[in-house]
Amino acid sequence: MDQHVYDIPKSYNRNIPPDKNTTVYVGVNVNRVSGVDENKEEITLDVFLQVSWADSRLHVPPNMPFIDLPWEFRALIWTPDLYIWQLQTxxxxxxxxxxxxLRLYSNRTVSVSIGATITIKCEMDFVLYPLDVQNCAIDFSSYKYTTQDVRFEWREVAPWLGIGPVGSEQRSQFRLPKYVVTFVTDKSNHIRNFGEGEHSAARLQIKLSRELRSYLLESYLPSSLFVIISWGSFCVIPEIVPGRMVLLVTTLLSLVTMFDTVSTNSPDALELKCIEVWLISCTIFVFLALMEYFVVLFGIRYDKSWSRRRADLRRAASAAQLAPPPLHINHSQRLSTPVTGTPQGGVFSPTLSVEDDGFKQQMEHQTIQRDSPILESMPSGGGGPSGAVARLRQAVDRAVMFCGAQHGALDKFALMVFPMCFCLFTVIYWTTYLSEAHRASRLK
Known part of the structure; x- marks a missing residue:
């Protein structure tokens, strides 16, 4: 039978559904995942869409399993007003x-098949990037008919075209350079409420999970190595300023450059992304190592300054002890007997006495200690504010002396503390974000 001579019954009304509760079966065969645009939050797919329903008003001539109708015939028969909610183009x-x-079967089933490229809008959240798992729901429903008129259900029309051998569970997956895309048909009954009532919908779930291996090798591993390299500065002699400074500054700038590159090439998010938190933390660890070196340099400078001051005080004390005592005239004593043979009469005979009690007391109480060069000469108040300030200054002075010690006490302490803190941070980081990613994937 020629498809162009097929006659549609004259009583046929294309504006009325075939039955009161017509079931429309939807099948999607994904041929290829063309791409995922994270910035626009879009997924592009090459699909074969098949929609079928039963129309008892149409019939096929006897002894024919089906008949192919011209595509223009779709304007002459009833077709469901299929609406894909997340469809962009x-x-x-x-x-x-x-x-x-457009095909009509002998059991009066009408089937429409279309090969198309569709772009789906998917709401994505990149806070957990690159540990994020994106779940996109595509609903196929009617925008005019409610559940009383038309129901949508899934029908498996063909196996998925993915990776793996035929019949394996991996045939619903597609591997991209950064994603593993999985398609799952949701057989449950979904309802969309809008317009004049409830509308039936058939849902296709798209799951996007990232290949974490590339991010571990490109971002996490190099940044961790930069932090570990910064610990090598603690083994360098503080006096070698160029070598130690170049090591720390170069490592810091490398991490800053890596953070800028990752932020530029990664999708936008409302908060700091997971990988950005890691890179910022690594940058802070290297920055703290640089600050530790500044403290060591300040302590060494302070220690040398105090050594010179201590030598000056010792020389002043030695010069004071070796100098002759000053003369002091006692005006209470006079010579009452005049000197004979002189016309002037009596003269005063001065009595010389050594009185430098203030200087002696100052020298006796002057103590020179390396650990507290300034604070020992201050009055040690009891419990007043001046005493608290003095104790605070003394503690600060001892800390600076500890930092500037020639045997590298602060560097030894930092060499133990920094690795312990970084290991603790790594455990907390991965435990927190992996559990959060697992919880978010289950909620979706």
Missing amino acids: MRILSVLQEMAS
Whole structure:
């Protein structure tokens, strides 16, 4: 029978559904995942869409299993007003003609098949990037008919075209350079509420999970090595300023550059992303190592300054002890007997006495100690504010002396503390974000 001579019954009304509760079966065969645009939050797919329903008003001539109708016949018969909720664009594929067919089977089932490239809008959250798992739900429903008129259900029309051998569970997956895309048909009954009532929907779940291996090798491992390299500065003699400074500054700038590159190439998020938290923390660890070296340099400078001051005080004390005592005239004593043979009469005979009690007391109480060069000469108040300030200054002075010690006490302490803190941070980081990613994937 020629498809162009097929006659549609004259009583046929294309504006009325075939039955009161017509079931529309939807099948999607994904041929290829063309790409995932994270910035636009879009997924592009090459699919074969098949929609079928039963229409008892149409019939096929006897002894014919089916008949292919011209594509233009879709305007003459009833077709469901299929609405894909997350659809952005849809383009029917064509080579010599459009890849679309309209077929009527002997059991009065109408089937429409379309080969198209569709772009789906998917709401994505990149806070857990690159540990994030994106779940996108695509709903196929009607925008005009409610559940009383039309129901949508899934029908497996063909096996998925993915990786792995035929019949394996991995055929629902597609591997991209950064993603593993999984398709799952949700057989439960979904309802969309809008317009004049409830609308039935058939849902297709798309799951996007990242290949974490590339991020571990490109970002996490190099940044961890930079932090470990910064610990080598604690083994360098503080007096070798160029070598130690170049090591720390170069490592710090490398981490800053890596953070800028990752932030530029990663998708935007409302908060700091997971990988950004890691890179910022690594940068802070290297920055603290640089600050530790500044403290060591300040302590060494302070220690040398105090050594010179201590030598000056010792020389002053030695000079004071070796100098002759000053003369002091006692005006209470006079010579009452005049000197004979002189015309002047009596003269005063001065009595010389050594009185430098203040200087002696100052020298006796002057103590020179390396651990507290300034604070020992201050009055040690009891419990007043001046005493508290003095104790605070003394503690600060001892800390600076500890930092500037020639045997590298602060560097030894930092060489133990920094690795312990970084290991603790690593455990807390991965435990927190992996558990959060698992919880978020289950909620979706």
